Amino acid sequence: MNTNVRKFSVEPYKPLQAAVTGLHGLLDHIGHSSRLEFVSLVTYSSQLEVLVAFTRELDVIKTELLNIKLSDKFNLIEALKGVEKLILMEWGSGIPCNVILVVQDNFVNMNSLCLPFSFPGNLFICSLGPEVLRNPLLPVTDENMVNFNIHLMQPEVPVSSHGVVQMFVKLGEKHYASWSGNLVCGNLNSKITLSPNPEPCFKVTDFEYNTYTVDNNLEICGFIELKHLGSPAAVSRHLVLPYTPPSPYHGKGHGSRHPSHSGEGDDESLDEGHTPSFCVLLHGALKVENMAALCQVGNDWYGVLFSWADSKKKSNLMLSFLEPGRDSIPWLGDMNALHIPLEAPADDEAFPVKPADKKSYSQNGVAWIRQAGIQSDIQKILRHARKIPEKTQQFYKELNRVRRAAICLGFLSLIEGLAAILDRECTLLPSSTHPACAIQLTHAAQALRDSASKDHKYSIAPMKMSF
Incomplete structure (x- = not known):
């Protein structure tokens, strides 16, 4: 008696194809729940290669994933160093970033890895190996990087394409939920x-x-x-x-x-x-x-x-x-x-309460390094003096500024000289000048010669006039 035996073919497990399928599902989840996230795709064989720079166009990354090929050389330590350098150049050391590392080998020596990174975030090591992890990954602790964590993601045993896809599904649901x-x-x-x-x-x-x-x-x-x-x-x-x-x-x-x-x-x-x-x-x-x-x-x-x-x-x-x-x-x-x-x-x-005295560090200081600086400040005072009464407030403001600077520097002879200049300017005023101009100049010259003007907190005020 002949018996027909039907053999069911089991699809062989291909780690690269399973990883690409799982990453496609993870990108779909990110695009749906975390649409503002930036994603970059990096591979490493003999040297680091940035396939896609940081972007929100997830379709570009999906297309590039299909073009990835396996290589026979891989250095995990150099790969992590390159990833850290890329993130620091793009985002700096203050922005939390997630790094998803997809590896085929289950054996990872934690002591040889240069961890933690110099930026806060998470490192997800997604293993595609068919064997159970023999050396468990211990969390990395650092006093200066309390927000850095390492997570191990591994599909259920026996490893299959469906198990790899479910591993990326759990990663997205747990760490990329809005x-x-x-x-x-x-x-x-x-x-x-x-x-x-x-x-x-x-x-x-x-x-x-x-x-x-x-x-x-x-x-x-x-x-x-x-x-x-x-x-x-x-x-x-x-x-x-x-x-x-x-x-x-x-x-x-x-x-x-x-x-x-x-x-x-x-x-x-x-x-x-x-x-x-x-x-x-x-x-x-x-x-x-x-x-x-x-x-x-x-x-x-x-x-x-x-x-x-x-x-x-x-x-x-x-x-x-x-x-x-x-x-x-x-x-x-x-x-x-x-x-x-x-x-x-x-x-x-009203809040905040403003102090009565204006602090010296809240205004520009006077620096007289050369003789031209003093001449420029005195000429500015005289320009305002010739336009009194329109420029009365500006005249006294500049006069007090130069007087306080002279007191701070111990340049008291400048105050006497400035009073003499104002007296001379008063005699040279044309006949068409407003009468208030000569009165204010005489008042300012007398105030400069007064002993009270040698006090830094004292301010010379304009003379009150009825016209």
Whole structure:
């Protein structure tokens, strides 16, 4: 009896093809949930090669992935050094960046790697090897880089193309999920997203180590003028965007996105676009009034909402996370003690309080290195003197400036000489000159000879006249 045996062919596992398929799915997820992310594609064999520079055009990276070929030479240490140099040249050492390293070999010697990087972020080592990892990767700790983490991603055993794709799906869902929350101001609220995603903040004091996380509800506490707010230190800055609901997709995690044909997702997106948004209203109000909004982003953690323009035509609503604590803005004091006054403050009590005396470092100093500098300042005083009474205030301003500079330098003979010049200028005035000119010049010359004029804090004031 002959029995026909049917043999089922199993598709062989190809690491490169599986990695390309998985990366396509990861790029689809990034383009859908983190549209403002910049992505670059780099390969390394004998030397580092940047296939695609940092861009938001993810289709270009997908096309270039199909052209990658395996090489017989690979140096992981030099590859990581080249990646670090590329990121530092593009973004500097203060911007968090994620590095996704796809390797075929499971054996990675952590002691030989030059880690951590000199910038904050994450290093994801995605292994495609068929064997279980023998030497586990230990986290790298560094006192100067507390925000740097290393993650190991490995498909389930036995390794297959489907398992590799699912590995990249989990990577995208966990580390590239868009943050969404509610912006609340009294009875008004709006669902928003922040780009980039906010990260927890760590604050180390003498006796404790505190971790601050961002709440889902960002509550606006009040509004303040930008000139009163100043430029406080910020932990991070984020772009505030109105929330758009995700579109339903099928075939999740297989590198392709197929929109649903039910029509419900399109209707929801259309309704969301036509719904009035408090986020848009707040942005327009802050821009027109030149103000900022103080909001509470967590427990004893505050932020500032303001309008920021990168060009003359386009502006965006930004959120700056301040240093954790109630005194993150020292000149405002305790943030919990801020309140709306029952009566408007008087003009002379406006904040900030200006000192009565003008500090020497708040104005330009006088430097007489050469004789021409003194002559130029005296000629400027005489030009204003000939145009009195129109230039009375300017005349006395320049006169006091030169007098104070002479006192600081111990050049008291200049004051006597300046009084003599004013007396001589008074006798040379033409007949068509205004009578106030001669009177003011005589008054200024007498004031210069007075002993009170030798005091640095004393100011010579114009003589009050009835015409």
